[in-house]
Amino acid sequence: MSNFRELPYCMEAEQALIGVILLNPIRINEMLKNFIADCFYVEQHKIIYKKIIDISKNGELNVVSVIDSLQKDKQLDFCEGADYLYHLMRSVIATANIKVYMNVIYDNYILRKLIEHGNDAIELAHNTLGKNVNSIIEENISNLQNLKNNIDVTTDLIDDLNEVISLMASDTIKNNTITTGYHSLDRLGCFVKGELSVIGARPSMGKTAFVLNVCHQIMKHSSIIFFSLEMSKTQLLIRMLSNVSQVKKDTIEKSTYSENDFDKFTDAIELLKKYNDNLIIRDGKMLSISEITSTITSVNLDRIKNKKPLIDMIVIDYFSLLATDPQLMKQPEAMQLAENSKKLAKISKEMNLSVVLVAQLNRNCEARVNKKPMSSDLKGCGQLEQDADVVMLLYREDYYHKNEDGYEDNNHLDIFVEKNRNRKTGGAKLYFDMDTQSISNIFHDTKDFSYDKVGDK
The missing domain is CATH 3.40.50.300 (P-loop containing nucleotide triphosphate hydrolases)
Structure with a gap:
């Protein structure tokens, strides 16, 4: 009997976040540059997101420039084509919900990392490679602490993002x-x-x-x-x-x-x-x-x-x-x-x-x-x-x-x-x-x- 379980992720949140960025590229991309591509689980979304970050650093970010860049690198077909990007934009419920999508995606990313660290801990417990028990425990504690520190940093990022969204709104209140x-x-x-x-x-x-x-x-x-x-x-x-x-x-x-x-x-x-x-x-x-x-x-x-x-x-x-x-x-x-x-x-x-x-x-x-x-x-x-x-x-x-x-x-x-x-x-x-x-x-x-x-x- 297989013990395989699908890793946690949310397809809808990943699609919605990319759709929001493509709809509102101005200034939002400045905040998302620290939101790494690995936060996404779906490989196509990782590739699209990397393109968004690259273009935001070096040129004018919009859906056409993203499609053009994917086409030049022969990645457009793998990413479901231009129609898929336009579909992501059309499916957006509200751009103000970006922090909700980010929270969902990042929570799932942390859960996948936690599973990864857990599997590493199990492997290390079975194959100690000559390490004593205390050093194995300390190594695992260190890995979990680094994970916690990453969560704290991203929470600050999302707080800052609220201010950016407020600045973008013509009449927020x-x-x-x-x-x-x-x-x-x-x-x-x-x-x-x-x-x-x-x-x-x-x-x-x-x-x-x-x-x-x-x-x-x-x-x-x-x-x-x-x-x-x-x-x-x-x-x-x-x-x-x-x-x-x-x-x-x-x-x-x-x-x-x-x-x-x-x-x-x-x-x-x-x-x-x-x-x-x-x-x-x-x-x-x-x-x-x-x-x-x-x-x-x-x-x-x-x-x-x-x-x-x-x-x-x-x-x-x-x-x-x-x-x-x-x-x-x-x-x-x-x-x-x-x-x-x-x-x-x-x-x-x-x-x-x-x-x-x-x-x-x-x-x-x-x-x-x-x-x-x-x-x-x-x-x-x-x-x-x-x-x-x-x-x-x-x-x-x-x-x-x-x-x-x-x-x-x-x-x-x-x-x-x-x-x-x-x-x-x-x-x-x-x-x-x-x-x-x-x-x-x-x-x-x-x-x-x-x-x-x-x-x-």
Whole structure:
């Protein structure tokens, strides 16, 4: 029985990376010169990539010059001909995804090198060539350390690549902004790929309802992974069906539909099915950052293979339920939370995602006469406020007056954008239907509502 296993590689990522370079040769080739040809597994891709690097050093890089050079060296036919290069260019989903392709290709390259070192270690263990055991161990450790150092260097390269892509974009923020349909929020640009957006509120303010409504709006044009650490997938889908159908959640849970309700419910199911590929829900207690990263990579790899757009946004509900790095378990809670905060900010940049993090606020606002929240109320972690590009705080006046005689609910959800890096702060006032958990615009223009911050008179 053969023990042969195919070495790890991703054909789709290799094809996509070459296609992106051929589509956008200006400046990108300056960064890729350190991304060696051996990172590619397919021999034809190695040859094409070497040509790209050679031409970028000595002449004008474009698909015609690459084809011409391959033709002169009698390598074009082996590389599947000119049509193959044009096919690679036509198959590109988005040039901004170049770092995702690089990560996938490089990860597979490192895995192949690890297998190679493992095989060398096995061979050396069987044929010691007179070396003692300690020197054999040290040699293998040295090989693995060199491999680790290479990983660190390439990570720096990919960080630099983000800056190059930003320089190439004519209006990076505008192109990366994800719209929600909530006019005041969209004008401020609260959800941007490459940024960490924190949504903070006290219990019962509507945090989960708000992010579910945002997901419902966004999934019509963008792709999302929703990581739920508190509610099950079934609970979330019931809530979403309620706000899409405008049928009360209690009615759906008990299946006590009127004929009209049932029609609206079935229409909502069909609508959500239409955008099924654009919303992925992962539930589970105590998910770790590494598990979240692995899920994003796995989903993106599958989408590359199926020629689908990559993930634009992840939502994590909520922050303090994330698992802690085992090495930090004995450290204070604030330090554990700070480490998770820094990792999530890094993920947003490296994976070009809008990372939306739902967070609990501490009790400080409950002790104030003015109950409106502040960024400093974010629970247990000043680092989170520092790492966030955007901080949105939710507030419902109805919650604090619900037991007062004569008070009439206004069904308003106030959103205070207390931090908005490099952009204006402001706010939004939305309509919140408690029965269906649906959230909608009140104002139909792009004006901010006027609101008083804590401490204002």
